[in-house]
Amino acid sequence: MRARLIAGGEDAFHDYELLEYVLALVTPRRDTKPLAKRLIAEFGTLSSVLAATPAELSRVDGLGDTGIAALKFVQAASVRALRDDITGRPLLSSWQAVIDYLHADMAHGAVERFRVLFLNNRNLLIRSELMAEGTVNQAPVYVREVMKRALELGATAIVLAHNHPSGDPQPSRDDIAMTAQIAAAGKALGIALHDHVVIGRSGHASFRQLGLI
Numbered sequence: 001m002r003a004r005l006i007a008g009g010e011d012a013f014h015d016y017e018l019l020e021y022v023l024a025l026v027t028p029r030r031d032t033k034p035l036a037k038r039l040i041a042e043f044g045t046l047s048s049v050l051a052a053t054p055a056e057l058s059r060v061d062g063l064g065d066t067g068i069a070a071l072k073f074v075q076a077a078s079v080r081a082l083r084d085d086i087t088g089r090p091l092l093s094s095w096q097a098v099i100d101y102l103h104a105d106m107a108h109g110a111v112e113r114f115r116v117l118f119l120n121n122r123n124l125l126i127r128s129e130l131m132a133e134g135t136v137n138q139a140p141v142y143v144r145e146v147m148k149r150a151l152e153l154g155a156t157a158i159v160l161a162h163n164h165p166s167g168d169p170q171p172s173r174d175d176i177a178m179t180a181q182i183a184a185a186g187k188a189l190g191i192a193l194h195d196h197v198v199i200g201r202s203g204h205a206s207f208r209q210l211g212l213i
Helices: 002-008 015-026 033-043 046-051 054-058 065-086 095-106 143-153 173-189
Strands: 113-119 125-133 157-163 192-199 204-206
Touching (some): 033 046, 095 113, 143 157, 143 173
Parallel strands (some): 157 192
Antiparallel strands (some): 113 157
């Protein structure tokens, strides 16, 4: 498998084979193919396996703490690499890289998570922060906390993002109302709201593209 990866890259493998190799690294001298196939059968896709919580992963027979930690390290490395791709570059001219990062970070989550990208006056990323984590259909967002953090970081613009665990990225009425409140508060403080992106499993919705900002 190592030779196949070096020669052919990730396209040379099925999803379960990539998992099989990662698990074999932390559980040597054990056939990890059945476990890898069980993970794909349970969660559906490689991305969903990596995004699953430790509690969800622990319910899969044969996967212990070491294997769970290995999978979460792979996810963390993937998200970190995508975040690095948007660091030091104007976000609005690197928009697909932003979407790729947000999708990797949020698309397969089982609960709603609300993230804010804080930008400087050159639209470079200052900080990407998870501001709230909630339930399957709600993450509590406080306008005051978003603005307070923007001022602390010296941000002049922000991009909002959250996921819909249902998979449908269509903004809800609550999403629209909350976004309007943040936009109004930001305008009063000289902090521009560039966009609010809702992430689903198979796509995303942009408030700016939908004419909601």
